[in-house]
Amino acid sequence: MFEIKYRDNGSNARAGELKLYHNSVKTPVFMPVGTNGVVKTFFPKELYEMDIEIILSNSYHIYLRPGMDVIKKANGLHKFSAWNRNILTDSGGFQVFSLSKIVKIKNDGVEFRSHIDGSKHFLTPGDVVEIQKTIGSDIMMVLDHCTPPNISYEKAKEALDTTTRWASLSRDYYKNNIDTNRQRQFGIVQGNFFKDLRERSANELINLDFDGYAIGGLSVGETKDVFNDIISFTAPILPVDKPRYLMGVGTPEYILTSVEAGIDMFDCVFPTRIARNASVLTKYGRLNMRNEKYKFDESPVDESCGCYVCKNFSKSYIRHLFKANEISASRLASYHNIYFMKSFMDRVRESIISSNFAEFKREFLSSYLVNGS
């Protein structure tokens, strides 16, 4: 299922290929996020033309709306959304964290109120696997308990115990009810910012023999140093021959750090969200297309970018679309940002293959960090 093709000499970085039900995925990979069954502003064909091989969707959101009856009738999310490549679905574990005001952690699952209509729901780890079975996820994530920074060791340990218990229940349900050749399942390492808990979490999950391992609970507000410390500790203790997925990350600089630590997969709302808020990613860092300085700027967003947007439109025009609140502004910026991330990941992969990852990283950052970012 997962094959490592190249390893970097000076770091834990690796380039591989992940064979999933719909198609194979070259790693390291960035997965665009399509929470509601759509990568916001995109048609599937626009993602195909960029060679996007896998996107992420969200069980929690799909379960609440449109609801599993609709997905079942449509024969799964792929058909429903006209996306015929891979889908990884998050479990809703992150919503346990981000919607914590309306979510209660119980021993055997989560109780929550719908953020849409306030209705009460309860889901066990097995229910979440079942939801992802109906969705038809190529990779399903286990239900986990994601925690914020600055909680006590005791709280972190408690959340970790919950995560492990749920992981075990999820794995059992998966093995008994799922076509394991068609749908894969990843566990999620938690443990907050305590290394011994991270290690313990990793070992407990490894015992359950997942198809891949994710690291959760990072990039939730901690400093870059803390992030670096935890990722460089946690990634290498995960099985070398299984895909490693860092959830919710990220920006190019965080991805470089993480690839170096041995991470293969990423997802993040960042490029699409900031695009809708007028920020574009370029060789020279992030630019805010609303800024007055682009009013008469006839140059493309990024001279070195080969995307449709950069080949056809000026900063001045894109600024105008944002100022005029035109929906195409979001579309153009999103298209460019996803293209940027894809081509960035391609270059990361190539640099690993040609054994100059370290040099690529240094060179990329020397330009990218010019504008801060």
Place this chain on the structure above:
RNA sequence: GGGAAGAUUGCCGAGUGGUUAAAGGCGACAGACUGUAAAUCUGUUGACAUACGUCUACGGGGGUUCAAAUCCCUCUCUUCCCA
């Protein structure tokens, strides 16, 4: 010709004697965004000054008052109604 209402800081628009450089909205300027309750959110927006502050401001002019965007007189303009 007669009658009525009104003119507020880039725009719209609150405010009817003193906590008013003046609500709120829009616009403008800038910032944030990391497993998406986000086409969202935050800040600034009279001038000068890093700042303490100092000026100039509610159509023009003139009054009343310790104090006026708010009261009085007058002029100019705008809108509406009746002829």
